Amino acid sequence: MxxxxxxxxxxxxxxxxxxxxxxxxxxxxxxxxxxxxxxxxxxxxxxxxxxxxQSMNELIFEVQMEILESMTQFVRSAPSSIEMNGKQMLASMLNAWIDYARQHPGYIKFILLFDLHFEAYDYSKELKENYRNFVMRGKERHFLMDALEAGVKDGSLKFDTEPLSTAHFIFTSMMGLLQKMSLISKDDFNNELQDIQIANRFVDMLVQYLSTESDESPALK
The missing domain is CATH 1.10.10.60 (Homeodomain-like)
Incomplete structure (x- = not known):
């Protein structure tokens, strides 16, 4: 007891x-x-x-990993129906990702600052190794893989879509857009709205490109 x-x-x-x-x-x-x-x-x-x-740096790394896990779990749990095909799952997850960034701009900004500082600052070898192992685990079974694999299997996404490399490309592209959004002032409503519209448009174009069908609203199909 x-x-x-x-x-x-x-x-x-x-x-x-x-x-x-x-x-x-x-x-x-x-x-x-x-x-x-x-x-x-x-x-x-x-x-x-x-x-x-052991140090403040170790705590900073812990916060970074917790935020990344929170973000990926939010996106992973977005598909609302088991009847969704892979294309619908992917669109749902990417739109949820935009919502997460809109709700938590501070988290996205923290990830940006951490990444920039991680590359520039000489952290201890142990911390860097632990963080790289954490990142590699995420890369090996990327949180977008289920949707991409399901889409290839059910025919809603192109058969030549390579799920893992596509997932990494989407992650890099989405984080670039969302990090730009996070730098907009809370009082700058017009620019915030414009950035959200750009992010939504990017999702539509991406899903459209990967889709086996051509339609005007891939995220809603």
Missing amino acids: TENWHQNLKNRNREELIAAAKDLFMKQSFLKVNIKDVCDVAGVSRVTFYKHF
Whole structure:
């Protein structure tokens, strides 16, 4: 009983530290946040922090991975019916991705800043290796693969569509668009609306290109 209580407390402290860091990172650049800031928001001591993370960098990596998992899970769960064909599943997932970015621009902006900083800053070899392993696991079984494979199998997507390479291309292209959207000021409604329209148009063109059929509204077919 005591052991379970301590383990639950340990898990809760870790979750509180991650939540506090994420909250701070959404308000300002993670480059400006330090361990004391996170501990103050989480309501824990520095001693408790170091029981879970060896450094601030390790916590930053943890937040990045949690945001990526949250985003991919949101997109993966978008198809609303088991009767959807692969093309409909793909369109549903890509439109959900746009919705996620619109609802969480801070998360998308964080991913952008992390990626830029990851390439430029000399993080420890262990952190880089752990993160690369995390990314490779995601690449090997990409969250768009089910829709793409289903589309090729049911004939709604072109038979020569190579699911894995197509999934990677879509990811890179979509993240570029969504990261641009994330940089728009919250008060700049017209530009935000324009970027969303561009993203929706890109999804339509992409699904249309991959589709075996030609129609004016591939995302709705």
